[in-house]
Each structure stands twice: as structure tokens, then as C-alpha cells.
Amino acid sequence: MKPSANTTLLAYTFLAPALILLTVFTFYPMLYGAYLGFTEYGGMRFAQGLAPKFIGLDNFRTLAGDDLFWTGIKNSLRYLLVVPVLQLASLAVAVLVNKQIPGIAFFRGAYYIPVVTSISLAAVMWEWVYNKDGTLNWLLERLHIIGAGQGPSWLGNEATALYAVMFVTFWRGFGYYMVLYLAGLQSIPAELEEAATLDGATPWQLFWKITVPMMRPTILLCSLLSTIAALRSLEEIVVLTNGGPLNSTYTSLMYVYNKAFQGFNFDYGMASAAGLVVAAFGLILSFLNFRFFRDNGAQS
């Protein structure tokens, strides 16, 4: 069909709602947010109705000297530890459920339930699990891993809180990645695994020598998604610990959120500048992800 003026007009009329919404709520905030990072736009200016004032790199200089911001960056990077664990476990679970045995659809479905559970419900339930008197300590006592009454309050202890929150991320994520990996697994030709089994390969060898290399594109996609999600972790923190205890779960986006919305000293300029730094980290990590999986793929 040749594009006529009529078709063009009609096409843009249909596209208008989506384009307007994307412009106002996706592209504009990205650009304006980036600009705000180079301005002074604190509570005082905002209350007086003044426009943001351009101050160059001042916000970034302030950030560089702000220990709390570096605590946030450090914790966000520590949060990335969840990525390899989550991805390997999800892939392993996908291999486990990738077999047509009775009841397998039920198990796959049940593993997905945490994915469709709201973070606020997860917070309610896991706070009970992590309580000093909660099920986790009860289980550990039963298994004689810790003595009676020696278990910590997992979310209230600065040594364990971040890992406890990460574990909730793991719980809510493994079913999601399992489904993505399952789709990838089903595209591996069955002959390949059969041939390897005939040659006497153990399940362990099968997993590392056949499944993982064949799944490289899916692993790249999943680890990319999971890295960005981990770097941007904020919701889990807000509902479970709100950054505490002693800032041990204070992530970089928590800093952005606190600067923008907490208390009377809110500062959109500083918040946006911090957001820009986090975005830069995200780009670098995505690039590293690509390099790692692509280069390893080229070698084998």
C-alpha cells in the first residue's frame, strides 16, 4: 500500500495517545531529570516557585564527598551478588522441570506464585520468617545449626539485613527466570543430549558442557535483566528495612528516593544527579554483561 496523506494522518491519530503519554511520562522525565542533575532545585527554591538554577557539576562534587551516597553505591554493588546465584539456580530449576513427568505442570505453576505476589505481601510474610522468633531461626535450631535463642533478627542485624533482603529478591525472581530458561531449553535439540548421554556424560557434565553453552543467549538476556533489576533495587528495601539498620541496606536508589521525597530538606537536584550516576553504572554493567557472554560465546 502506498502511503497517502490520508493513511499518514490516520496512523498518527491512532498513535497519538501512546506518543503523548510516552513523551510526557517517559522521555520528558528522562531529559528533564538529567538536566535537574546539573541544577540547584531544593525545597526552598521549590516552595518559592522558582525555576531550577543551573550550577554545572556542583551536585556531583557534593555527591563525591557524601559518605552516605558511597554507602548506597557500595550496597547496590553488593546487591549484584544475587545475580549469579539467582541465574544459576533458575537455570538448574528449569532443567529440573524440563521433563514431562506426572504433575510437572503443577510444580512449574507453584514456583511461579512468588512472581505474582505483591512486594508488600512478600514484606509482610518474610518479616515473620526473619523475626528473631520466626520460622527461619526455628528451622535452623531444629537442624542444630544454631543453639536455642541464638538466631539473629535477620532484618534487624546489620551483618545479615542486606542478604536477607536479597534472598527475598531471589524468592520472587527464580520462577520468572525459570520460565524464560524453560523456553530456551526447549529449543535445544534432544539429539544433542542423547548423544552425550550415550557417550557416558554425567548429568553434571551434561549441564555444564551442553546446557549452559547452548543457553548462552537466554543467559545473557536473563542476567542483563537481573543485573539492572538488582542495581535498581529500591522497592524491596523500602518495604523491608527502609535502608536500616545503620544504613546496612541503604542502596543507591534509596539515596535518590530519600533526597527527593524524605523530610523538609528535599533536593531534586541532588536526587537527579545521584540518579544519573546510578544510570551510568547501569550502562557500564550492561556493557560488561554483553562483553562477558559474547566473548565467551565466541571462544567456544
Place this chain on the structure above:
Amino acid sequence: MNSSSPQVVRRNSKNPQPSYPSRLIQKRLNGVGRYTLLILILIFATFPFFWTLAIALTDKGAGGGTSIYDFPASLFPKHITFNNFVEVYQSFSLGKYILNSVSITLLSIVGTLLVSVLAAYPLARFKFPGDKWIFGTIVATLVLPSETNFIVNTLTLQKLHLLGTHLGVVLPTLATAFGIFLMRQAFLSVPQALLEAARLDGASEMRILFGIMLPLTLPSLAALGIFTLVTSWNAYFWPMLVLSSTPDLAPLSVAVLKLKGQFNYDPFNIAAGSLIMMLPILLIFMFAQRFFMRGLDGAVK
């Protein structure tokens, strides 16, 4: 298919008769091992729900001084009651929050479907100047950094006088690359001949879209509707931010946590409230599991 039967023969000929029973036993053991693992992971995935259910069903009046941490008794309540559900519904005016959740979710579903369908149709079926560029821009939103959009978006909503309203919660979430892409793929699969025939009959593009395209792409519409429902019902952070000044308009996801934050809260009631919030999602998940389990194929590829 053809290659599989010779392989079976080969496998049997490679393993002489005596080893056959041990092979069978090994297979059984593999089966037992697999199911053991499956059940352990099942417990890990669903345990928090069962404990919450046990707490919600516990008759806190019975026996005096019941604690949710009284193991293993708190996992297997002796006296089952539905009082906690009634109590939380009445004392925390849960009905109000349920209505808020329903309102936000319905607005999201209708809006997302409408915006996605309208945008996807020309992208799938028209040729016009700028079509590739617009499609590329929409896809680009998937990878562009968006971690601080929530700051500017609250400022924008404030200027539009939408901060603290359900419309304010919903509007920024309607146009998504995921929804537009999903519907575009669905429209691409409709045979061109059908469209040509309708156009020859003088049908308007609106008529073609709503009379021919949509009935033929119902599964994709349903999938998008269900994903939007679950996402919007469960959303916590953004509604909490937009509705922070109007707590009476908060959805369940926000209210349940506020409930928990209250001093001297009653865990039995919170457990009951949480389950009330989870129930619709669980039901929808049970009936529409295949939409989730297909792993968004077509959409992600």
C-alpha cells in the same frame, strides 16, 4: 523423530541383558530424587503462604495468649476460624481499599489495552513516513535508563493537578513498549487478504480494527489484560508515592503495609488482610496460568 528409534535400538544393544534391571532401579532412583527436589523447592516457594494462611485461620481467642511464633502449633492451628477475616474487613475498612484497588486496576487495564491497540495497529499494518523511527523509539524505552523518572513524574502530575488521584497513578503506566509490541505481533499475524476484502467493502479503519483485528487477536488481548491486572493490583511503590497525601485513596497493596506499620498491630488480622489481597491474583493465575508459563514468547523474542 526418525532418528530416535534407531538410537533406542543402539542403546539396548550397547547394554547387554544382565545390566537391564539395575538400569531400571537407577531410573527409579532418578525419579525419586527428582520428585524430592521438586517438593523441597515447592516448600521453599509456597511456605510463606501456608504459614500466613495458618495464622489467618487461627482462633486467637482460644487458649489465651496465642502467638504466631509458637511452633509448630502456629503452623497447624487447632481451632479454625474465619473471624480474623471479618474483623480486618470491618475494623480497617478494607472494603474501601478493595474498591480503590479495583478502580486503579480497571483504569489500568482499559487504558493499557486501548492505548496499545491503537498504537500497534498502524505500526503493524500501515506504511507511513516515520513508521520505523517511531517503532524504534518505542522499543528504545525498554533499554533507556528510567530509574529517576518517578521524581519528574510526580512534579508533572502536580502541575496537572493529578497528584493524589487514581488517574495520576494510572496515566504514566499506560503506554508501554511491552503492550504495544505484543499487540503489534498479534496484528501482524492476521492475513492481509482479510483486510483487503474489508477495505474493498468500504469498511473504515476503525471498523477493521475493532470488527476484524480485535476478535482475531483475543488471546493476545487477554494476555495483555491479565499481565496489566496482576502488575497493577500488586504495584506498591508508585501508588504509594502518588497517593501519599490522600491515604483514603490508597490501594490494598499500600494499605496492607500501613496496617502492619501501625503500633500494636494484630498479626492475625494482617495475615487475613494479606490473603484477601492475594486471593484474586491466585484465582486468575490458576485459570490463566498458560499466559504466564509460555514465557511471553513472541513478546520477548
